[in-house]
Amino acid sequence: MFNKAGAALLTAAMLAVSPAALAQDDGGQTSENGDTYRQLKLFGDVFERVRANYVEKVSDQKLVESAIRGMLSSLDPHSSYLDKDDFQDMKVQTEGEFGGLGIEVTMENGLVKVVSPIDETPAAKAGIRAGDLIVGIDGNPVMGMTLAEAVEQMRGKKGTDITLTVRRGDKEPFEVTITRDVIEIESVRSETFGNVGYVRVTTFNEQTQPGLESKIESISEDLGDDLKGYVLDLRNNPGGLLEQAISVSDTFLDAGEIVSTRGRDNEDNKRYNADAGDMTNGAPLVVLINGGSASASEIVAGALKDHGRALVLGTRSFGKGSVQTIMPLPGHGAIRLTTARYYTPSGRSIQADGIHPDLKVRQAEVKPIENGERRREADLRGALENGQNGDGENGDGAANDNGEGAGSAEAEDAEEKAAQKAARLQEDYQLSRAVDLLRGLTLFQSRVLQN
Structure with a gap:
């Protein structure tokens, strides 16, 4: 006793x-x-x-660890105690592969809030969205659990099912059954939309900067002199490693401050600056953000916005502007402790406010309105001829991009890919606006230079 x-x-x-x-x-x-x-x-x-x-x-161990968890979790949503298993899981996550559902979560009013689902993971495929509140796990209410306990319950062996009770906005809660899997994150993906390069960064781990450089090189080689600019998609990116956020920002900047951190002690006050050299040679850049863009994503968006290097399009970001330091406890695990706040180059704190886009564009479903064919000048009786030789831009003299082999398998494959990209832009209104914005900017700039 x-x-x-x-x-x-x-x-x-x-x-x-x-x-x-x-x-x-x-x-x-x-x-x-x-x-x-x-x-x-x-x-x-x-x-x-x-x-x-x-x-x-x-056991004494459980009592002490529970006391430590309570002490840290009462400070803010991001300070926590990591036992040996949690600490190991965290290290695996930063390397780009881990087990689970594929969601970044935080705690809000006693419930688990989804910061963002990670692309191509079980959670994303099941329709989980940023901002969803998880109110139940396998029939057990989340209220009363710590964040660590809730996350522990959501973990499990690959192939096993878990049922989440989700509340979305003002709608009635609904259940979603998800099959757990090993989450292998491809942190950077890319494609082209006509003459616009598109780069999607899903998280900031050790693979991010090498992946970004590889994708930019690939796009530059594919489009060459036709390249009009880049869209950097940071939507639903929950963040990750600070050093990677700094490196990604530096990729597009030639000089200047990227981010600063300010804490209680002077040793926590640091400034991070860009090195000379912009990998994209100053090509026009649009950054996409939304409410699922957090932490490292906000550092990148804030740096590029403040330096006037990019136009930020979308909706206000999550607002996680605090720095967590991992402090190992030999023989026990580690503590994750909030030690500072992030500030953009202009000196504005990201915490609880987030990054506000230059152009606020909410995701929307766009449908064409059928008004029927209207009469034009050319339809009027006695209308004057155009007065120019040829049929103009849309005349019969227009070149056939498909050439003589338009019916070949290669041409059909190209047409199918083009149709898929057109459908993608039709479904993703924010991306469509970003691509149109880049094309408009480059068209305007080229005409100014011509005049």
Whole structure:
């Protein structure tokens, strides 16, 4: 049985962890230190009562770890305790492969909130969206769980099913059954839409910068002098490694500050600057963001916006502007502790405000309106002829892009890919607006140069 001597030993051990905080000096610290001793004695008393009188026997390790989890989780949604397994999982995630559903989550009003689903993962395929609230896991209510407990329940072996109860906006909760899988993240994907290069960054892990450089080189080789600009898609990107966010920003910047961090201590105040050299040679750039763009995504969008390097299009980002430092605890795991805030080059804090787009464009479904064929000048009786030779831009003299072999398998494949890209732009209104914006900018610039 745990006695007062045991409580005293526990308190003494805890005090030994942070002697600097309890050291007395001549500056009036004695009273503050005495209060700290009293609070730690209170903890020891509670620990003793729970250990001795709780209805079931609980190990000392569980009690202490639970106390640590509670202490950290009460600070903010992103500070937490990682046991050995959690710490290992976190390290695997930053390397780009891990097990689970494929969602980035946080805690909001006692419920698990989806920051964003990761592309091509079980959660994304099941229709989970940024902003969804998970209110139940396999029939168990989430209210009352810590974030770590909820995440632990969502983990499991590959191929096993989990049923989430989801609340979306003001609608009634509904259930979604998802099959767990090993999540292998391709952090950067790319394609072209006509003469516009499209780069999608899904997360910021160790593979992101090499992947970005490879995709930009590929697009540049494919389009050559026809390249009109790039769309950098950061929608539903939950963030990741700070160093990768800095590196991605540096890819498009030639100089200047990328981000600064400011904390409680001067040692937490740091500024990160771009190195000389823009990999895209200043090509026009549009950055797409939405409410699922968080943390590292916001650093990139904020840096490119503040430097006037890109136009930011979409909706306001998530607003996670805090820095978490991972502090290993030898033999136990680690703690994730919020130690600073992020600031954009203009000095604006991202925290709780996010990045506001230059052009606010909500995702929408666009349908053509059929008004019928209207009469034109050429339809009027006695209308004057155009007066120019040929039939103009749309005349019969227009070149046939498909050439003589338009019926070949290669041409049919090209037509099918073109149709798929057209359908993609029809379905993704924000992307369509971004591509049109780039084409409009380059067209305008070329005409200004001609004149």
